[in-house]
Amino acid sequence: MNSSEKHTITALVEDRAGVLNRISSMFRRRGYNISSLAVGKSEAEGLSRMTFVVDGDTKTVDVVVKNLRKLVEVIKVSDISEENAVSRELALIRVKCDVTSRSEIMQIVDIFRAKIVDVSQDTLIVEVTGNEDKVNSLVDLLDTFGVFEVMRTGTVAMSRGVAFEKDKPGSGPRILESAS
Amino acid sequence: MLKKGSQIVCESLLREGCDVVFGIPGGAILPLYQALPEYPELRHILTRHEQGASLAADGYARVTGRPGVAFATSGPGATNLVTGIASAQMDSVPLVIVTGQVNSWTIGSDAFQETDITGITLPVTKHNFLVMDAAEIASAIKEAFYIANSGRPGPVLVDIPRNVFVQEVEYEEPGEMNLPGYSPNFSGHSGQIKKAADLINESVKPVIIAGHGVIISKAYEELKVLAEKAQIPVITTLLGISCFPEDHVLWSGWPGMHGMAHSSFAIEESDLVIALGMRFDDRITGNPAKFATNSKKIHVDVDPSEIGKNISVEVPIVGDVKEVLGRLNQQVLPGTHTDWLKRIESLKEDHPSLDIPETTKLLARQVIKDLSDETRGNATIVTGVGQHQMWAAQHYRFKNPSTFLTSGGSGTMGYEVPAAMGAQVGNPESTVWSIAGDGGFQMTLCELATIAENRLPIKFAILNNNFLGMVRQWQEIFFDSSYVSTSYTGNPDFVRLAESYGIKGIRVTDKSQVKSAISEAMEHDGPVVVDFIVEQEENVYPMIPSGMTVYDMIEEPVSEKVTS
Numbered sequence: 001m002n003s004s005e006k007h008t009i010t011a012l013v014e015d016r017a018g019v020l021n022r023i024s025s026m027f028r029r030r031g032y033n034i035s036s037l038a039v040g041k042s043e044a045e046g047l048s049r050m051t052f053v054v055d056g057d058t059k060t061v062d063v064v065v066k067n068l069r070k071l072v073e074v075i076k077v078s079d080i081s082e083e084n085a086v087s088r089e090l091a092l093i094r095v096k097c098d099v100t101s102r103s104e105i106m107q108i109v110d111i112f113r114a115k116i117v118d119v120s121q122d123t124l125i126v127e128v129t130g131n132e133d134k135v136n137s138l139v140d141l142l143d144t145f146g147v148f149e150v151m152r153t154g155t156v157a158m159s160r161g162v163a164f165e166k167d168k169p170g171s172g173p174r175i176l177e178s179a180s
Numbered sequence: 181m182l183k184k185g186s187q188i189v190c191e192s193l194l195r196e197g198c199d200v201v202f203g204i205p206g207g208a209i210l211p212l213y214q215a216l217p218e219y220p221e222l223r224h225i226l227t228r229h230e231q232g233a234s235l236a237a238d239g240y241a242r243v244t245g246r247p248g249v250a251f252a253t254s255g256p257g258a259t260n261l262v263t264g265i266a267s268a269q270m271d272s273v274p275l276v277i278v279t280g281q282v283n284s285w286t287i288g289s290d291a292f293q294e295t296d297i298t299g300i301t302l303p304v305t306k307h308n309f310l311v312m313d314a315a316e317i318a319s320a321i322k323e324a325f326y327i328a329n330s331g332r333p334g335p336v337l338v339d340i341p342r343n344v345f346v347q348e349v350e351y352e353e354p355g356e357m358n359l360p361g362y363s364p365n366f367s368g369h370s371g372q373i374k375k376a377a378d379l380i381n382e383s384v385k386p387v388i389i390a391g392h393g394v395i396i397s398k399a400y401e402e403l404k405v406l407a408e409k410a411q412i413p414v415i416t417t418l419l420g421i422s423c424f425p426e427d428h429v430l431w432s433g434w435p436g437m438h439g440m441a442h443s444s445f446a447i448e449e450s451d452l453v454i455a456l457g458m459r460f461d462d463r464i465t466g467n468p469a470k471f472a473t474n475s476k477k478i479h480v481d482v483d484p485s486e487i488g489k490n491i492s493v494e495v496p497i498v499g500d501v502k503e504v505l506g507r508l509n510q511q512v513l514p515g516t517h518t519d520w521l522k523r524i525e526s527l528k529e530d531h532p533s534l535d536i537p538e539t540t541k542l543l544a545r546q547v548i549k550d551l552s553d554e555t556r557g558n559a560t561i562v563t564g565v566g567q568h569q570m571w572a573a574q575h576y577r578f579k580n581p582s583t584f585l586t587s588g589g590s591g592t593m594g595y596e597v598p599a600a601m602g603a604q605v606g607n608p609e610s611t612v613w614s615i616a617g618d619g620g621f622q623m624t625l626c627e628l629a630t631i632a633e634n635r636l637p638i639k640f641a642i643l644n645n646n647f648l649g650m651v652r653q654w655q656e657i658f659f660d661s662s663y664v665s666t667s668y669t670g671n672p673d674f675v676r677l678a679e680s681y682g683i684k685g686i687r688v689t690d691k692s693q694v695k696s697a698i699s700e701a702m703e704h705d706g707p708v709v710v711d712f713i714v715e716q717e718e719n720v721y722p723m724i725p726s727g728m729t730v731y732d733m734i735e736e737p738v739s740e741k742v743t744s
Contacts, residue, residue: 014361022302069485070483072361
């Protein structure tokens with residue numbers, strides 16, 4: 001049995017009322033643990049893309065993928081954990097900040113190529129994008145100044161260099177992948 | 181042509197070959213009911229409880245192979261269906277359920293009899309729809325039938341608000357289905373089939389475990405060819421019972437918690453398990469880590485998510501059992517396995533599971549044995565859940581495919597009454613015997629009114645021990661005979677109860693009356709309830725306690741055999 005690890009799964013799903021509920025219900029019912037979930041519109045009308053980060057060994061994730069594929073409104077599922085993939089999330093972090101700490105925070109923000117998007121008397125909001133580890137590190141560092149609030153989108157992910165074919169007339173969107 | 185939503189529902193059902201609907205009307209679904217007189221080809225059977233409707237649809241689906249259809253109104257009507265829907269989902273039975281919903285503009289306002297039935301049934305349906313526009317009814321119902329009865333079958337619910345039933349739209353026949361995310365895989369992988377054939381050809385001690393999938397895909401002939409060609413013993417699962425004739429020399433019983441000892445030991449001793457359309461349920465495997473550790477496994481199933489779920493397998497084949505076996509059989513070489521078959525024979529002699537003790541008492545097992553003899557194994561047997569279910573599976577010798585209807589995965593007590601109704605409606609010529617427990621029978625006996633009303637000639641054998649027998653058995657074995665809440669001291673007089681519905685009632689209290697009561701029931705051309713007052717504390721053996729292994733099996737104690 002493999003030890004528990006994080007796996008990234010993406011799914012192309014129909015953009016209909018109740019789809020998210022159907023998917024999250026399946027995860028809940030089968031006792032799978034989602035550590036993050038992100039949904040948004042895809043390149044195709046009426047279809048959304050989801051990225052799940054799931055905790056579990058390879059066997060568990062294999063069963064998760066199979067159960068996702070069983071859902072009628074789920075069109076395509078890819079486990080991209082093993083692949084060369086880009087994964088990013090965005091976080092907004094409200095940090096305690098006064099005149100003495102401001103410049104130090106700004107330096108850290110620079111190192112992380114993050115941005116300060118709001119400043120007030122006692123706080124500022126930092127916007128950062130990156131993979132989960134990068135966001136975690138920044139939050140940890142900023143916590144030395146006092147983090148009031150963290151808002152994260154959850155990871156979105158995409159394989160690198162996968163052949164992608166634009167919409168063919170009349171055939172709808174189609175994703176080409178070497179392995180099904 | 182302008183048509184109302186209600187008319188479109190009826191026409192869509194007829195187009196899918198539906199001829200019978202089980203259900204009960206109510207406020208939200210009333211417009212659909214009011215359209216029924218226009219469609220006399222659509223027979224409606226008025227059940228007395230919605231659970232009866234969904235379970236009857238289940239029985240109908242199992243004997244016909246076509247989706248069973250049930251109607252119910254919103255709120256409590258719909259929630260009453262849920263037990264039947266969940267049972268069908270567990271046992272892969274195709275149902276199409278149409279529920280009425282409150283008017284679309286009141287959804288979400290906690291309107292009278294509003295319940296989020298698509299939300300409630302999400303985890304217990306294969307799929308469900310909430311149809312908010314009458315123009316979408318025809319395609320939703322077409323898709324519902326397709327999804328329900330393709331791939332691994334299951335229940336599909338279509339929820340329709342009241343105003344959508346009365347909405348008039350320009351009616352068009354539904355076009356091509358738009359289900360880009362649904363592609364049930366039917367064709368097994370050639371390379372995997374070759375690997376399976378190689379394993380079978382090399383195997384010295386193979387066993388087949390044939391499950392419900394064999395019945396669903398009607399792979400009876402293919403199974404027989406495989407078994408006979410390579411001389412492989414055939415064990416079935418509980419739901420696989422009747423997929424292989426039980427008077428066949430290769431038939432080797434069924435295994436697991438209350439299965440036959442020789443079947444469980446044969447699996448344990450085998451070097452190859454050929455699992456066909458089954459899912460390694462915990463009632464079969466016991467402790468999955470210690471299940472059939474000496475064998476390699478071939479697993480054929482149409483549902484990819486079953487592969488590797490409970491048991492790791494060497495050769496998975498995703499595909500329809502009939503199709504896969506058709507191709508596999510061509511590559512399987514004739515075999516004999518004489519020594520192995522002899523070994524199973526000796527296991528059977530050393531561990532007799534079907535011996536009935538000599539006694540003057542009326543044992544439930546004896547009733548089933550006599551029923552099997554009197555009907556020559558040709559009846560359709562419907563059971564509830566519990567001891568009587570296990571005894572029926574053990575002691576009835578089934579000869580014809582798809583004649584054993586039981587709630588396996590879900591273990592739904594009360595299945596025996598409405599499912600028998602569905603089975604009789606689906607196959608009016610068949611002899612349907614419902615083997616019931618006094619506990620389960622009382623959960624759904626309101627359907628006796630439906631049975632009387634429709635003159636369905638179902639024969640009920642109530643094995644009446646005034647106990648929730650299986651639970652009592654667990655209390656006896658695991659809780660030092662502390663019979664908490666399992667004694668049924670307030671049972672009605674089932675004979676007079678039947679008579680109050682205009683149904684013939686017979687009571688049997690003595691062993692000598694069993695056969696004559698069965699033939700008297702068979703000769704009567706209407707429904708009959710036979711109340712067999714059986715031994716109260718008879719136990720089902722063998723028994724492998726939950727989560728244990730075949731080596732923890734409890735066989736019938738000798739003392740019990742002698743004294744009982």
